[in-house]
Every structure is written in C-alpha cells, then in structure tokens.
Amino acid sequence: MSDTHALLSDYDAEDIIEKDRRHVWHHLLQHKIHEEQDPKIFVEGQGVRVTDIHGVEYLDASSGGVWCVNVGYGRESMAKVIHDQLLKLPYYAGVAGTVPAAQFADKLTNLLPGLDRVFFANSGSEANEKAFKIIRQIAHLNGNQKSQVLYRDRDYHGTTIACLAASGHEERRQAYGPFPDGFAAIPHALCYRCPFGLSYPDCDIECAHALEDVIQEEGPDTIGGLILEPITAGGGVIPPVQEYYPIIQEICEKYGVVLIMDEVVCGFGRTGTMFGFEHYEVAPDIVTMAKGMASSYAPISAAAVRSEIFEEFLHDPGEKYDYFRDISTYGGCTGGFAAALENMRIVEEEDLVENARAVGAYLLDRLQELADHPNVGDVRGKGLFAGIELVADKSSKVPLGEDVMGAVMRIVTEEGVLIGRTNRSIPGHNNTLNIAPPLIVSKADIDEIVAAVRVGIEKGC
Template sequence: MKDIEQTQELIDIDKKHLWHHITQHKIFEYKEPFIIAEGKGCRIKDIHGREFLDAVSGGVWCVNAGYGQESIAKAAYRQLVRLPYYSGSAGNPPAILLAQKLSQMIPELSRVYFSSSGSEANEKAFKLARQYNRLKYKMNKYKILYRERDYHGTTLAALSATGQAERTEAYGPFVPGFKSIPAAYCYRCPFGKKYPSCDIQCAHVLEKVIRQENPDTVGALILEPITAGGGIIIPVAEYFEIIQKICRKYAVLLIIDEVVTGFGRTGKAFGHFHWGVRPDIVTTAKGITSSYMPLSATMATEKIFNEFISGSADKTGYFRDISTFGGSAGACAAALENIKIMQEQQLFVNSEKMGAYLLEKLNEFRDMPIIGDIRGKGLFVGIELVSDRKSKMPINEACMAAIVNKAAQCGVLIGKMNRSIPGQNNVLVLAPALVVNKDEIDKIVSAVHNALAEIRV
C-alpha cells in the first residue's frame, strides 16, 4: 500500500509542479503523466512497474549506449568528487582529453568548444561564423542559410534557422539574416521532379539563393546530414558533393548539425561520413554522453581558429563567448567513458547491422496501403504514412497518435513527427539504442506491424 501511495503522490506532484516539454497539459485532466523510473539496455519501466522496449532512445534519440551503463555513471562520479567544475576559461583534464578524442574522430576539425545542449552548440556555430567572416573579409557576410524541414534547436537564433513552421509559430519575430533553401526530399520533391533525371536541383538551388542574397552577405550554410525531426529524409548520393563545391566557390562556411546523427545513430561515427563531406564546423550533443550528462560540442577547423588568433587584441579579436556549464569536468568524463564503450563494444558497427536488419524486416510489409515510404540509415528509420499512395495524401495526426498508442499497448515505445510541418506530420520514427539486438528488433517490427494493421484511415 505504501508503494501505491508513493506512486500516487508522485503523480499528484507532477501534475501540480512539473512543466513537461512539448506537452499540452490539458491532457492531464483525463490521464496521468507518463513517469519513467528505471532503465536497462533498451528497456525502461514506469513507476507502475510496466516494462517497455524503448525504440526511441529516451524519446529524442539520445541514449545511444543504452540505459544502465554503470561505468559511465562511475566515471562521472569519480570526476565530480575530484573536481566537478571550473569555468571554461580554464582547462580541466577530462575536457582536454575529450577535445583530443573528438579531433581524432574528425581529424579536419582540430578545435573544440564545449557547451551544454544542441541548441547552444548551434548558437556558438552561428556566432563563430559571423565573427570569423568579419575578421577575415572585413565585410558583413552575416547571413546564414538553412534547409526547409531541418531543425536546429529551440533558442531564438536556432529557431530562426529551423525549417519547420509549426515549431516556429508564435515565437517571432526572429533573428534577422536567416534564409531557407528547399528540402532534399525525393518522396515529395519540392520541384516536382524524379531522381535521377532531376539534375539534383535541390542541391544546385543553393547557388541561386546565394546569388539572390548577394554572395558578399552570405557567410554560412547549416544542414543536418539526415533531416531528423522533419521526417527522417536522406539526401541522394550526389547531394553533399554539389553543396560543398558551391560553398567553397562562394566562401560560405558549411556547418553540419550532428546533434542527432552523431555518435553512431546512422551506423557511422558521424552522419556526414556517409557522403565524404568535409565541413568547416560540426555541432554535436545527445550521443556524446548518451545523455547521461548534459554536454555539447562545436568543432571547427584550424583555419577558422587561426583567424581569431591573428585578429586584433581588442574585444572583437577573440571569441567573446562563454557557456557556464560547457565543458563541465563531470560531463566530459562521462563522454570519454561513453565513447570508450561505443568503440570497445563496436556499437557503431551494431547500429549499421541492426539498422539494415530493421529495414529488411520493415520492407516485408512495405506493400501495406498505409505505407508511402520507408527510409533510414543505421538505427534511424522513418516510415511515412499516407491515406492514399497515389496522391501521397498524409494521414492525419490523430491516426499517428493512435498508432503510437497501439504500439505502446504492445510494450514498444515508438516516435512520430510532432507538430512540425503543417499537414505533413506523418512519419513514424524508430531509433533504438545502439545496443539493440535482433530479438528486440523483431519485437519492434511486430508492434509496428500490428499497430498499422489495426488503423483505418
């Protein structure tokens, strides 16, 4: 009875005090909040003891190494006892070693600036790009281009670079100097063309936009390697080579947002490795610690860093920025252990293998009328659902919610697009932890199939 009472007390306190993320709290008038109590591997339990297979790695694709990795917790604990924190204006051993480790993983990016979240990492990238261009070119190359359907964070500048109208609604006016380019979305080509006869117009349009905006004013382009929250959209093989050439031609810095796709999510250490692209700046978070502690990184080339060294000694000649918790010694210690686990347990390889198996099993029921497209890399898979395959009419959000709920009734938590693109929030998302095995993949696929089979659109 005591446990039941304590459980109800937690529910009551939650309703009274906790402001949930992306949640309309009116739902708690007729249902209780979902409260997670523990996890191990790919499985979690709620406060009632109900077990679920978590196919979304913590809800936002971030617990890459899985739950219950004691060595990560112990590494953070040991460091917190020794030294929890000092300002990032000084170094600490875990931060120094993590910066080295990250630069070994992406050798072209030798300088690492730590902060606390993906949004913050992208804010740093925007500031770096603007200041770098002013130092180098002595002109106002301040504009930052972004791609429709991509998402780069919740802060105002990050939202200014986010191509998801429902996420940005109600928060303007936004930061000036941001301009979008069309999505690289073959299933719903913004140009009405078919690959490969399309001449990869979604990439070549970048040059048109730069010229329209005036190349002397365009300083950077930010892209997700795979559009994540906008529908798990994977660009064609030629896309990034064209993009990179255009950026080099007009001296536009290429920023790759690896907040979601970094640290094995796509079957490689970083998503952009699939296309051989060489970015000027990379941002990452989530999987860097598998979300055991808050941490993010903005990585830059030596060329960019040197511009700040050669700049004037006054306040405009160095990166005048600070992140209070960025580079926290405890978080960096957790990240080092997290990366060690990923490498020793070959989790990037497992992501590639299990991701291929997941796609293979999903493709067995690709012919279901409700399925418009199935796409993914590694353990990052999207299933686009339609009410009519010929017209590609998206199913509505009520149906999407029902599918997610039916999968949960089967003991599997799956994800979906959430109020991002008006009328097109119709992609289910599967992104289990990189420790997932075949039996767990089979359970995920079975739950998805059963949920889709019961839906009438």
C-alpha cells in the same frame, strides 16, 4: 541496497503523479490531456528497456524519446566515471582547462580530420548558436557582410530563437517571432515529396543545385554559412541521395560559405558511421554535436572547427574584442567530459557503430515488409534511424492526419514499444513515425519493434 537506491525508490506512485501533474511543465505537451490521463513517468532503465511508475516495461525504440541514450540504460561504468570525476573536480569555468576536457577534445579531433579545435557547451541548440556566432564574428573581423546563414527546409537546429530562425519546422516557430534577420531557407531533399516534382535519378539533383539559386537571390556577399543535418532527423528521417553533398560542397567552396554539419542526432554512431556526414563525400568546416556524445548520462555539447576558422580569432592580446567572446557556464562541468570519454570507450570497444550499421540494415529490411500496407507511403532511413511515412492513400500521397497518427502511436505503446513521430513540426506533414533504438539493440529486439509497429499501423489506420 545502498542509501541512494533507498532514497530514489522510496516514493508513493500516486503522490509523485500528483506532484508532477500539479507542478511540472512538460516539454512539447498540451497539459489539458492530464485532466483525463496521468502524466507518463519513467522510473528506471536497463539495456534497451525502460519501466514506468506503474511497473510497466517498454522496449524503448526512441532512445529516451529524442534519440540520445545511445549506449543504452543502466551503464554502471558511465555512472562510476561521472561519480569519480565529480569527487575529484566537479567544475571549472571554460576559461581554464580540465583534464577530461583536454582528453576528450583530443579523442574527438582524432575522429574529425581537419577539425582540431573544440568549443564545449551544454545542448545541441547552444552548439549551433556558437556556430552562428563564429560566422557572424568572422564577418565582423573581415569587415564584410557574410553573416547570413542558410538552412534547409525540414531540418531542425534547436529551440532558441536563433536556432528556430534557422530551422525549417514552421510549426515549431509559430508564435515565437519576430525572429532575427540573417537566416534563409533552401529546399528540402526528400525524394518522396520532391520540392521540384522531379524523380531521382533524372532530376540532376535539383535540390542541391537550388543552394546556388538561393545564394544568388540573397546576394553571395551576404552568405557566410550553411547549416545542414547530414540526415534530416525530426523533420521526417531524410537521407539525401549520394550525389547531394558533393554538389553542396562545391557550391559552398565557390561562394566561400562555411559548411556547418549539425551532428546532434547522427553523431556518435546513430546512422552506422561515427558521424552522419561520413556516408557522403563531404568535408564540413564546423561539426556540432550533443545527444549521443555522452548518451545523455550528462549534458554536454560541442562545436568542432577547422584550424583556419580558429585562426581567424588569433590576434595579439590588446584592446580589441577580436577573440571569441563566448562562454557557457556549464560548458565547464567535468562530469560531461568524463561521460563523453567513457561513452566513446564503450562505442569503440563494443563496436556499436558496426552494430548500428548491421542491425540498422536489418531494421530497414524488416520495415520494408510493411511497405505493402495501403497506408505506408515510404520507408527510409540509415543505420538505426528509420522513418515510416503514413499516407491516406499511396497514389495521392495525402499525409495521414493527427487523429490517425495519434492512434497508431497509442497502439504501438500499448504493444510495449516506444517510438517517435514528426511532432507538430511540418505543416500538414507530421505523418512520419521514427524508430531509433539504442545502438546495442539486437535483431530479436528489432523483431519485437517491427511487430508492434505492424499492429499499430494495421489497427490504427
């Protein structure tokens, strides 16, 4: 065993749990529960499985809790490229270039036709902030008012104040206002709970046409951008119908609205295409990304933009502040670029996008077997991102409440499988389980996941 391994495993479990309980402020958690139960602490992972501090192994059908360890755990080549790059040059601020940044930007833009400039940052929220700032600055540069950004109900774009202002997760926003002006919502695209009370295909895709109504209400001269998750993730796993995006694109073009696609979750294979928007006939102007970009072996995010957008910022050097005056210190950490390059190599060489498509289709088929259960209202998804919406009864569609959802989650975990759920996001509608295993998952793993979810629903509801 190397020294590093000795160091990492040389601990007393009870001591670590106590240190965590006393000092770590966990994300999205009411800490009072730790007066009665230990904090969950993970120690190691291999493939699709992780082990906790008590030595209990789980099949991680959440890819690290928030759908990001796409190539799976324990990848030596990922660790090696990061190690080698850090020894060579760990960092230089993004005002200058580095070798892996240039290589990755080249690789990425080859995958995104028409988008040929990349701004690097550290988190999904930050990448979206960059997109908002780009839109606001273009309005300033052109001397117009088109600085407002529209977002969709149930979509999530991040944790910062501006990203929350642009997110349709009312419960995530609660207590964090006042929010900045310049953001307004369009309706969500969940057919199971159509915001217009209509049924597909006789609905004329009202949810997409509603964009034009909101633009008219807010004033076309004020709308600079629209940000959408190609497939809503944390808001309940919502793939819009096929006709949705061409209508959205047409309206954006009509009103000169920049279309930002937030690929933070869907990007890099999650839904069975390299980017989620590729399921649809649509060509975004800005694509933001994070999570699966380096499978979270190192933090990295980016906003990729059309050349026309980049050119708005090209002027002769002078006194004016007309270039994009933005920097993220850690957007210059080279470990993230090296990890992203290796991640891409793995995704391509192991054909993980195709695995996500094929095994994802198997996952959805298997989950449909649960649809007969009286509390399963809807099963939906794309590739390796599936959602199961649980209801008190099928005809009223009344969502299951916190207690039952909590019980289902607990039982699935006891069955040895980690899944996710809508988490204090949509008022009264935190009733969708989500399943998003690493893209290397096999059909046998899927059988294990579905069996655990079945037990969770049957015993918990």
